[in-house]
Amino acid sequence: MSDSVFILVLLPISLFIILFSLGLALTVADFRRVAVYPRGVAVGMANLIFISPLLAVGLAIAFKLPPELAVGMVLLGASPGGTTANMLTHLAKGDTALSLTMTAISSVAAVFTVPILLDLSTQWFMHGEAQYEIAMMPIVMKILLITLLPLGIGMIVRSRATQWSIRFEPLVKKIATIFFILVVFVVLWSEQEHIFSNIASVGLAVLCLNVFAMGISYGSSKLAGLDGPQSTAISIELGVHNTTLAMAVGAMVSASMIIPAAVYSLFMFFTAGAFAKWMHSRNS
Template identity: 65%
Template sequence: MATSLIITTLLPLSLFIIMSGLGLALTVGDFKRVALYPKGATIGLINLILLSPLLGFLIAKLFGLTAALAVGMVLLGASPGGTTANMLTHLARGDTALSVTMTALSSLAAVITTPIFLALASAHFLAGDEALKLDMGPIVVKVLLITLLPLSIGMAIRAFAPAFALRIEPVAKKIATVFFIGVVFVVLGSEYEEIGQHIGVIGPAVLTLNILAMTISYQIARIAKLDSKQSTAIAIELGVHNTTLAMAVGAMVAPELIVPAAVYGVFMFFTAGVFAKIMHRKNSL
């Protein structure tokens, strides 16, 4: 009970801090940049909003995940890109401006798309006695409060006190990182029995989602004739999710739903980091 209370408190608080930090780094120009990169932004968002949740659904089926873990997998796939994707894109010499734009837009869209995919996945995987009676209204409101509100606060500080925002942004990012790591370990610790029972399948499942999402999205971008730097940004955006949002939304419904995102949060930095290192060489040519 105490651990559950910690999770339900720590997850929203961590997400609030993370989204506030993202807001400090954003300006209105980051959203207007869509007009400069219409093809890249459109392909990236379609991948995030449709391809990623669909992959989560297919992998849940392929690996035969339990109903709750399957819903959590789709919820993970439906979560927006994370701010770490911007840093990795920069290190990979990818299109950082496009990455920031996709993170900002997908974070806005997630207020609607994440609850929608949660409802769809629940209706498909959970039936009979396991069926969840989801009241989507309160869930959407909670997601709004822990995503758009702090994002707006951060952007307002950046707009009206830019010098202050730039000064505290690095500190905010460090605090957000500490909270994220803390949340992942608390979740892993609280759900160790569930994870221990299914790690043989949930580990490979989330790793498959991560690698497939980056590979397919990169290939789609290249087929669409986007350059290597834009394709790099899109691929990393698909590989590094805002897993804190997936966990926060999952915790509103059932503890088991947060497991895929927690395990994914451990893997994604290694795989995306390797990809960023490979692309750094290619984009430096």
């Protein structure tokens, strides 16, 4: 099996397991919690839907990334928060309930926001010979299939077999993590020539996206009058993306679009983890 076929098979499987594990942790109350944290959810979602993609566009231009990598950068910025953000928020003594709610809502919203931003970014960055003819409806349907389906199945299992879900959720998350790590290394191996030829620009660009997104999110949260734990949750949500989704969508168009999310995956847990450790003492 070639690397490209391996990636196309492994990515959806990994994403399915990740979102199924998220569904096992969710209940309808997690979505209703928007009424409890209206300002926190509004600030967090504004950062996820607008600030992060705009930062990605600006950094792609500033670092003069090639068209395919620039689009991959936008997909990374547009991807929702990852399930690990909930764990890091808990360790940082942040508002874990708010974090879980944002992850749930952003994962559902991604079905609509990611295809729109994919379309806009390809029109912006790709011209002439670099232009792709992208059929958006099949991509929307694929995103719907690989996001809402496993999320919904996980929530149904949680509601009908609550004790089983609570017991096996950690195991499912460990399996998802193994698949995620495997995907990242396969992507890095298969695209190593392209990665190494752009490592300086791509590496710095995605690092800046990570640090700037967390910093701006924390600052905007405090300006909005949110407390430390809520600001922590929003910042970590912007630092730990569901990079598997970004890679899965990028792979539908071009293997090179996977690269920014794969490189981001190498260090996002370290930077977000360092931020969580710092915020742990402040929130204590």
